[in-house]
């Protein structure tokens with residue numbers, strides 16, 4: 001359920017147990033690619049065909065480019081899963097994919113293998129498309145399309161080889177620094193600084209091209225901005241994963257939270273809990289202590305005040321489908337973090353079996369990370 005609420009992009013399917021999503025930005029890029037190919041590149045290099053022919057050829061090229069990105073990410077993910085690191089989902093962006101990994105690799109060697117697998121696939125694709133272009137001797141349009149695909153995969157390979165984390169080259173750099181120093185966090189920090197530095201270079205190139213009135217200025221600017229935020233957030237995620245490694249939800253939760261009896265009328269729940277204890281949500285439990293749902297402040301607004309004395313807290317949580325707002329005490333703390341950082345889920349009940357044992361908040365987890373990061377050496 002948390003996965004659905006944090007979904008960005010269009011779900012396209014499941015391959016090797018990995019859920020693939022397509023970021024919405026990709027549709028814009030695909031449209032630009034098809035337009036460029038159909039209106040300029042193909043008519044110039046293979047003239048004499050109708051407009052529809054060029055559009056179909058452009059769409060086929062865009063589709064094969066998309067398949068190339070998918071294979072590149074699959075390369076990373078399959079090696080990652082062989083190293084024992086689960087990859088639950090991948091979001092395909094316009095210059096590659098963002099894989100959501102469940103944890104950091106155990107050692108620098110595994111990191112190196114995972115990082116190199118994607119570019120290795122891209123290198124194979126350059127060869128395959130170049131070969132396909134060569135095989136299309138009697139069909140110039142096909143030859144042009146395959147040449148374009150070989151070129152764009154080579155460009156992707158070069159871009160990803162840049163040694164700035166979280167690009168593949170940056171992950172290779174991180175693995176090498178990690179192997180040398182034994183400090184994953186420091187290695188991630190240095191590699192992500194390279195990523196930020198490179199993103200500034202891209203933006204500078206973008207601004208220079210802009211002053212020369214070149215249309216590709218925006219491509220540089222966009223990729224620069226994207227890379228900068230990826231480097232910053234990639235580093236933060238890596239730190240959080242490292243800090244939360246091996247930590248379970250029960251280690252960070254607040255135990256024995258105040259809970260509202262399911263049979264209690266909403267009017268009394270407001271007086272005795274919300275007004276008396278100043279929290280924005282309370283777990284609701286039945287007589288046996290089983291969790292029934294999380295009663296959030298905003299649910300009260302959905303119920304007219306005159307109905308408060310005649311509605312039980314249990315009915316109100318059931319009407320708002322909040323029975324899913326819980327997490328098991330034994331789950332990794334990283335899972336709790338992912339859910340708590342999604343908008344509207346700042347608080348989760350913690351259960352063992354059916355029984356309520358605690359509550360965990362966004363504040364709890366951020367404070368845990370802050371304290372442990374501060375105590376660790378830089």
Ligand SMILES: [Zn+2]
Nearest residue numbers: 118119160168
């Ligand atoms: Zn890659």
